[in-house]
Amino acid sequence: MKKPFAAIATAALAVGLGLGLGVTAPPPATAAPYCGITWGSAAKTRAIESTAQITGVRTGRHTCFDRMVVDLRYKVKGYDVRYGRVYTEGQGEYVPLTGTDIRIIVKARTYTDSGRATYAPADWDHVADVDDHRTFRQVAYAGSFEGQTTFGLGVRARLPMRVMILDGPGTGSRLVIDVAHRW
Structure with a gap:
């Protein structure tokens, strides 16, 4: 006597499941980092003094982040960049941003x-125009x-950030x- 196809398929499925050959669900998808950014928002520091002199500040907007560049005469070696309140150098007054x-x-x-001044912004509260930037709201001097300069x-929002020192142009840095546009 011939068994109907449905009965054979059911029996084969039951045997397969019994042997652990059942169909498994794929693992849950994990979201890729935004634009490959894996920087984080922790403080970035390098505590090395230098004789470098600041000559300018500029900003730019990129596809995945906004960028601030501090131009220097000679090689800068140290910095401290972190989320937190900003205070003026020397006086210690809070700078609202x-x-x-x-x-x-x-x-x-x-x-x-x-x-002699190597850098003196015309407007301390608005060092660079950031009106068209996605993440930046204000740059203040x-x-x-005593050999260090502070910017706000x-x-x-608190977003991932990275800090780097680039050589050039010439003997400068x-x-x-x-700062990323989002997490």
Whole structure:
């Protein structure tokens, strides 16, 4: 006597499941990091003094992050970049910023050995135009004292950031701070 096809298929399925050959679900999908960014939001520090002098500050918007660049004469070696309140150099007065505060201390000064200014922003509260930026809200200058300079960077939220030192142009260097548009 022939068994109907459905009965044979049911029996084969039961044997397969009994042997552990059942169909398994794929593992849950994990989201890839935004633009491959894996920086995190912890403090970035390098505590090395230098004789570098700040000559300018500029910002730019990229596909996945906003960038702040501090241009320097000579090689910068140290910095301290972290989320937290910003205070003026020397006086210690709080600098209110638009958004979430990032304090940027550059181990470089804004003056020469003879006291001539190498960097003096026209507007301390708005060092760079960030109107078209996705993450940046404000860049402020908080002063230079005893070989270090502080800037405040207001961002829309606590987001991943990275800091790097790039050589050039010439004998100069650049301190680069990138803040992601999102996690």
